[in-house]
Amino acid sequence: MGKNVIRRKSLEARSASEADRDGGVQSVDRALSIIETLAEDDKGYRLSDLAVRTGLSASTVHRLLATLESRRFVQFDRAESKWHVGVRSFTVGASFARRRNFTAQAIPYLRKLRDLTRETANLAVVDDEFIIVLTRMESREIMRSLTKVGGRVAMVTSGVGKAVLATYSDEDVGAVIRHHGMPRLTEKSIVRPSDLFKELATIRKQGFAVDDEEAEAGLRCVAAVVYNALAEPLAAISVSGLTSRVTDARLPEIGRVVREVAAELTAALGGVNPG
Numbered sequence: 001m002g003k004n005v006i007r008r009k010s011l012e013a014r015s016a017s018e019a020d021r022d023g024g025v026q027s028v029d030r031a032l033s034i035i036e037t038l039a040e041d042d043k044g045y046r047l048s049d050l051a052v053r054t055g056l057s058a059s060t061v062h063r064l065l066a067t068l069e070s071r072r073f074v075q076f077d078r079a080e081s082k083w084h085v086g087v088r089s090f091t092v093g094a095s096f097a098r099r100r101n102f103t104a105q106a107i108p109y110l111r112k113l114r115d116l117t118r119e120t121a122n123l124a125v126v127d128d129e130f131i132i133v134l135t136r137m138e139s140r141e142i143m144r145s146l147t148k149v150g151g152r153v154a155m156v157t158s159g160v161g162k163a164v165l166a167t168y169s170d171e172d173v174g175a176v177i178r179h180h181g182m183p184r185l186t187e188k189s190i191v192r193p194s195d196l197f198k199e200l201a202t203i204r205k206q207g208f209a210v211d212d213e214e215a216e217a218g219l220r221c222v223a224a225v226v227y228n229a230l231a232e233p234l235a236a237i238s239v240s241g242l243t244s245r246v247t248d249a250r251l252p253e254i255g256r257v258v259r260e261v262a263a264e265l266t267a268a269l270g271g272v273n274p275g
Contacts, residue, residue: 030056031064035073035089044082102235102269103134106226109265110137110237116257119241122221124160126233127152129176131161139241156182156196157189159211159221160236165196166203167225167233167274173200188213208255208262213243220246222254224262231274237262 037053038045047065051058065083068074072088106123113121120139124131130152155161155176165173174193182191190196203209211221223238239246239258246254266273 027064030054030060031068034061034064034068035085038074038083038085039089042084044077044080044084046082050083102226105268106235106237106265107135107137109261109268110135113137113237113239113258113261114139116261117239117241117254119239119246119254122160122238122240123235124238125235126155126161126164129155129179131155131158131164131236134235153215154180154183156180157185157211157215159209159223159240160238162196162199162203162211163209163223163225163236163238164233166200166209170197173197185215186213186217188217190214206255207259210251210255211240218243220251222246222251222258224255224259226262226269227266227271227273229270229272231272234266234269234271237265 033054033056034050037050045053047058047062050056050065051061054061056064065074065076069076069086072086073092074089075084075086076082077084103123110121110123114137118139120136122133122136124133126132131154132152153161155165165176168176173196177193177196182193182196183189184191190199199209208222208224211219211223213219215221219240220243221238221240223236225233226235226237228234237258239254263273
């Protein structure tokens with residue numbers, strides 16, 4: 001009983017400034033969740049849809065949208081009565097790519113990768129144990145992409161993620177699995193840690209990773225790591241395409257090309273390939 005009484009008194013004794021601060025933090029969290037939700041779909045969302053997606057009341061969403069709109073983080077399409085990400089969200093997000101100033105330098109190598117393989121070439125980095133796609137060079141072939149630029153994907157479910165995980169210790173890989181699990185996205189998804197560790201051993205030997213319809217049926221991705229000056233993973237590049245084009249017969253050759261272009265980009269950025 002004594003402990004409970006003490007806890008109640010400490011909560012009651014909180015100052016008005018502390019309560020205001022907590023409310024402010026909650027508002028910031030809610031506003032950011034709205035921006036993240038809007039970023040999920042380029043077609044935009046109606047107010048009612050945003051309320052459902054974020055789990056907030058329509059009145060709360062409307063109030064936050066009004067503030068975000070005044071700062072140009074969101075914009076309203078009156079013709080369709082839908083909300084979209086605004087220009088300020090783009091400029092703030094673009095600073096992420098500018099901070100990783102290798103993005104512009106990577107463009108010629110992505111173009112080379114696309115032209116050599118005739119598939120879409122991607123550049124991605126790891127952020128908080130997720131893969132973030134920074135930019136891509138679209139294939140001239142018909143292509144459907146699972147992850148758009150700026151999108152996040154779990155490391156264990158992507159070729160780029162597995163390529164980077166292959167540079168980690170077993171302990172670090174285990175930590176990623178514990179934090180995010182191993183979701184089954186398709187029938188070919190790797191969902192057992194033992195199978196993932198075997199896959200990573202293969203990746204280390206051949207120098208590239210393959211997402212064989214593990215994230216989406218009908219799509220394959222081949223990826224390799226770009227290293228920094230300390231021989232640590234800086235980013236990764238990949239090519240992705242339909243299984244009808246990225247066939248079993250082409251995989252070894254595509255893997256060789258991706259590995260070699262990744263090594264070239266590593267050298268161009270002043271990085272060092274381990275070993």
